[in-house]
Amino acid sequence: MEISREFLIDFLNIGTFIQFVTALISTIYFKKYNNTILKYFSFILWYTFINEIVGILIVDYYSRFNAIIYNIYHVINFFFLFLIYREFINSNRLKKSIMFFILIYIMSFIINGFYENYLKEFQSIPYIIAASLMITTIILYFSELLNSEKVLNTNKNLLFWISVGLLIFFVGNIPFRIVRNYYTDLEGITILFLINIILTIIMNLCFIIGFIWSDSRQQY
Template sequence: MDNKIELLIVLRKVAFGSECIAALIGLFFLFSYKAKGLLKWFSIFLIYIFINDIIGYNTRHWFPNSNNLILYNISTSITFLFLFFIYHQYTKEKTSKRFIMYFTILYIITLFISGSYENYLNQLQSIPFLLGAFLLMTSIIFYFAELLKSEQIQESTKDLLFWISVGLLIYYVGKMPFRIVRDYYANHNDFSTLFILNSIFTIIMNGCFITGFLIHKKTVFR
């Protein structure tokens, strides 16, 4: 058990480090190229997520009686909405765009409905998160489907959004089961295994973001 806790502490530090590196590299490319569209704000978004996670992680150390869940609920909502808007902008097929817009509206409605019986001040989003993750993964699949049908499929690995999509898909495929059983394992003696896996998925996701920033083409910024 002690070994798992030690591993979890190390992985969390690595995860925070990967978030910081991804945000800083993204910020460098933001100022190096004349970015257009929502992707130009992706590095700013990463900086926000990093700062939010640092504050959320340390809140209980700074203020033992405080609750940091509201910070994560806000960042989760901002994350889903921002990413829905990105995929709505960068997918080209009208059907995909229409569905992604429906997804956005459905997530917002579910967020408000769930807020009537979930206290977002001291409870993490449950149904809104799971629905948002599922709809976001579906949006990513729409994007990949368009890539497969395009004539530039061989150049897709040089596309920043391709690597963002790979990272997000891996992360949420791993995150959804974690969130489903989190409430149970949070009070379980061996909860650390799930949090270790969550940190690993976070590191992989940010590794994909970093890869995308490093090998992308300038043409990805529209």
């Protein structure tokens, strides 16, 4: 099923607006988590929104190549997300595993630069590797959470809601990335773009629930 370009653009604008709302709400409820590393998550959300706007403007008014700003964004975003979980996970063994994940991602990003142009091509393989490792990290976090007293208040835990949103997004986004980069001539590719936008909206709605519903006493 093919979806019109106009409909896809309108839906993309909705997704971008939801990102703006999420960043705004994260600022409104900043006091809930400003004494933890999660305080930087608000900055990442604003960076995400601004990056999307800049990416759109580059394509509309300057060049069809805007991959560089997304490649830089993914490095910063993944690095920060890994550090968040390293901070909140208690097991030293798991903390070391997360640092190993970061090393794998950085190495894959550097090596992939010899095969894909950072300026013109999205670094697809490093992204898929990082997303897969992030899914693993979230599962490790959930596993530790289930075996702790904090499981009794998961619905009040901001990182829990962030993790739910990220897990849903990355599980659905990895197949999209593979298809987008290697099967771009596939019929019905637009429906996959639509699904990806829906995943982005769902992820941000989870973030919003977390900011509103969480309790500052449950962030540790």
